[in-house]
Every structure is written in C-alpha cells, then in structure tokens.
Amino acid sequence: MSSINIALDGPAAAGKSTIAKQVASRLTMIYVDTGAMYRAITYKYLQNGKPSNFDELIQSTELELTYDKEKGQRIILDGKDVTDYLRENDVTNHVSYVASKEPVRSFAVQIQKDLAAKKGIVMDGRDIGTVVLPNAELKVYMIASVEERAERRQKENELRGIESNLEQLKQEIEDRDNYDMNREISPLKKADDAITLDTTGKSIEVVTNEILSMVDHLK
Ligand code: C5P
16 A cells, blocks of 8 residues: 555554554555654653753754664664664653654654655654644544553563553553643644544454554545
8 A cells, every 4th residue: 555644643552553563564554653763862862961952952863764674663863773772661751751842843753754755654653643644544543441551561561571560550651641642742632534443452453454444445
C-alpha cells in the first residue's frame, strides 16, 4: 500500500507500536515510531545536563532514521545509534517535558512530514492525525484501559529482565498521558476524523485485522 499513509495515535502503552509494526509488515509499508525521535532528543537533553535553552539544543542536533532488516527502525543521533538507550526510565520520565517544547516539536514534525511525503508510511505518536499528517488516508485513535496498559508494560519489562511495580507503572502512564493531553502545543487528542479503536481485552492479531479491514474499506 504505497499510495496511502496511516496515522496511529493514542495514549501511552496502548499497543500502538506493536500494532503499527504488524500493519506495516502486512501491507509492505514503512513503520515510523515518532516517540523514539522525542526520546532521542530527551536522551541528548539528559546527557547534556538538562540545558534550559531548547533552541540551542536543537540547533546542534542531527537526527536520522535508518532501517535494519532484523532490528527495524534505528535512531541515529549526531552520528551515533542511540536506539538501545531510548527505553531507559530516565528518558521515559523526562520525555513528555522535552516533547512539550516548541523547538523540539517543530524539528521533529518537519522530519516526520518529510518522511511521509512519498506515502507508504504507518506512523504512530500523539499528534500524527491532528498535526503531522492531517490528510492521512486512515487515522486510528487507539485506546485501552490503564490497568491493561500497565499490565502489558509490565510483561514487556519482564521479557527484558526488568522488575516493575504494577501500581507504579499505572501512575507513570497516567502522569505521562495527563502531561501529553494538557500541553499547549499539539496536545494528545483524537482527530475529528479518526476512528477510535479500543484494544482492551483484544489480541494483537485481532486489532491488526481490524485495522487491515479499515484499510480495505478505503478502496
Ligand atoms: O510513544 P512513546 O511512548 O515512545 O512516546 C514518548 C513520548 O514522546 C510521549 O509520552 C510524548 O510526550 C512524546 N510524543 C509526542 N508526540 C509524538 C510521539 C511522542 O509528543 N508524536
């Protein structure tokens, strides 16, 4: 499906990236994880000792997305592959703050728009349907109960050998959503023309098939 773009938005840990990867692979499209871009800038912000001037931080930043056949999307920050550091707690706990800053958003959004210009992209994030790809052929707003989102995150952590507390995960997810929904620039919200998809209690396969069927209905 190289003739369409799909925008997938929703709150934290709603399964967006898992589903976006599946959909992209089934339709031979390219998956773009925009959260990873904000995480990479946050990684640099932390490495640089939390500077207050975001204009300067961004002016000295080069961000490139590459694709590895086995590992998928890789984020190259100032010439270095930082992908493996982007899920660290420190990054997760600061990313919403960094992503609320105007120089950060305009920098990332421009790269995202350029990537999608030729179509064939499944892009997930918070403002894809509202700001980055307002003309995307299909917009999906994915939600799930906070309990289930925390449980899914806990399982993911377990697989990575990280122990985590369910109540704490729930709180962190809620805090991040609140911050993302209430920021001034491009807050997380459903685009008027997006289809809401509640994934609570549904398997990856079921949700993937629901989106594939939405794509079928575009024809
Ligand atoms: O999707 P992920 O959890 O990796 O996103 C990390 C953070 O990046 C979000 O909580 C949000 O603050 C920010 N983000 C954003 N706009 C996007 C994607 C992510 O503001 N399009």
